[in-house]
């Protein structure tokens with residue numbers, strides 16, 4: 001029986017509609033009195049005035065009883081989907097004025113839940129299908145270990161020692177490789193991934209690492225697992241792996257590039273370490289700028305000397321942050337400019353760096369150890385020695401060299417002479433040559449240092 005609740009003494013059309021499930025007249029009267037509202041939308045009678053009702057003596061007991069014998073619908077609240085009135089189970093849920101619908105009614109909610117469940121099931125099945133398809137593709141991949149570039153072979157060697165024995169016949173995640181390098185471990189792993197030496201392993205145990213993205217798959221970096229890609233002839237066992245890593249390293253340019261990437265990581269880790277000691281936050285939007293300055297500095301100085309440069313910059317930044325009109329954040333933003341100034345001042349012979357000892361909190365990482373085992377390099381090795389060791393000496397014909405550098409030399413010297421830096425440029429040029437740079441490289445580096453834009 002559905003009725004509009006109109007208790008005696010009120011004339012207002014009630015906003016609460018009752019679906020009464022009893023024929024007991026005393027109970028019906030109770031229900032009408034319980035839910036009756038006045039013109040202002042308040043309840044006409046206090047619950048206490050309705051008590052006791054038979055054996056029920058308190059308000060919560062009465063509300064429970066009322067719920068069993070009657071469904072109440074609030075006309076001021078409608079289902080967001082079908083527009084029917086929403087059920088209310090207590091007086092506190094009733095609204096005095098019409099409300100914008102935000103909730104579905106009970107049957108609509110059940111319908112929506114079921115539709116969502118089916119959609120989730122379908123999405124799950126689609127994800128599983130794509131992952132299986134991807135796994136089949138990945139498992140079919142092979143690589144020729146002999147053709148793997150030296151820099152990747154060296155990273156693989158260091159990685160094997162970092163996570164042994166999981167690289168051969170097992171799987172690993174980014175988080176397992178933390179001791180590969182002082183920083184930017186993911187970038188070294190990605191290099192192996194991009195070079196096809198390792199691949200993601202969809203069948204590795206662990207939580208689902210993939211998600212559907214457009215027509216393909218994406219992944220959660222902290223969940224994805226990797227495995228070694230087998231050699232096309234030898235497979236991926238321990239013997240095959242020896243073929244990959246035991247070799248005569250010939251690609252000096254590639255290895256020098258890897259050394260610089262490693263050295264930049266070592267210096268950046270030192271910067272973060274120092275900033276953390278002084279509660280300074282490294283400005284994330286200027287990271288590439290800092291890395292670029294550090295990279296250039298490492299072509300002239302050892303890692304330990306660049307640490308000294310960074311240490312001075314952090315000290316100065318921290319002191320400045322205590323000034324009245326500054327702040328730690330504002331001050332940290334000046335780190336890239338201060339680093340560049342330090343470097344330029346050193347190049348002009350105004351500042352000398354000492355070789356800092358490696359802090360205990362900053363291990364060299366397995367990549368550093370492998371470079372040390374093979375070439376004897378460490379944080380104190382002079383940059384000039386490293387560059388010489390990893391440079392190919394194939395002198396070009398003089399006329400060819402002169403033709404290659406002619407216009408850049410004109411630009412460099414014109415700019416240097418007009419800014420009064422002629423002597424400094426000549427001095428830096430001789431230093432770069434002594435450090436193993438060839439003539440073109442030296443000129444381009446000087447163009448960088450003296451901020452002359454490159455030709456397009």
Ligand SMILES: [Zn+2]
Pocket residue numbers: 079080081082083084104105106107108109
């Ligand atoms: Zn509905």
